[in-house]
Amino acid sequence: MPRLYLIRHGKPSATWGGHDDDPGLDETGQAQADAARDWLLSRPERERPTQVVSSPLRRCQETAAPTAQALGVSLEIDPRVGEIPTPGALSAEARPGWLQKAFQGTWAGIEGDLDYDAWRADIVASLVARGNTAVFSHYVAINGAVSKLLGNDRVLAFRPDHTSITILETDGETLTLIAKGGEASTSVL
Incomplete structure (x- = not known):
């Protein structure tokens, strides 16, 4: 079965x-991106990614770039990850407090104008139909996918470190952690 990272x-x-x-x-993040690339390239050929997907944000694209370059593939940008x-009316200064509160609750209980x-x-739908793929994403999005797969309504399913690699498999219809x-x-914030 195809592997997703x-x-x-x-x-x-x-x-x-x-x-x-x-x-x-930062400099540490660039070294982490290289280490993630090296780990992904060390996978057995049948499990090695053949596609590289990234969030639109710069920190993800910069983390994904060494892997895409090493594999000789284009970097696909997917806003879903x-x-x-x-919430639209939330100021930049209020975001960390909003997120800290969200981490204490459930997905349905997050304050805002979005379901x-x-x-x-x-997020899960964006992953399920992919082949062997490296997907570079964010702390909360990864928690969203993992908590959904575990049937857990809590926002915080685990605390993925920078360049931690969560491994999934897909049969094209379902995802398995x-x-x-x-x-x-340490805390994400």
Whole structure:
């Protein structure tokens, strides 16, 4: 069965909710991107990714770029694996507090004008029909997919570290969680 690798972006040069809404990677993040590439390329040929997909945000694209380049494939941008959409009226300064509150609850209980349970179902739908693919995404989006696959309504299913690699398999109709990626020892915010 095809393998999907759901990879959290490398360490960014600024935190989410700060003044830079789309930071790239810092030096550590760039080294993490290279390490993720090396791990993905070390997979047995039948499991090695043949496609590379990224969130539209710079930190994911910069993490994905070494893998795409090494595989000689174009980087596909998929907004469905992007960062969690925040309520439209929320200021940049209020985002971290909103997200911290969301982490304490369920997908249906997140405050905002979006159906976040449907958002996580859309993430899973974007993954299920892919072949062997490396998907570079975000902390909350990865939690959305993993919690959906586990049948868990809690927003925080685990704490994926920078460039942790969660392994999934697909038969083209369903996704199966094979292994969660490495967890961070500190808070995401």
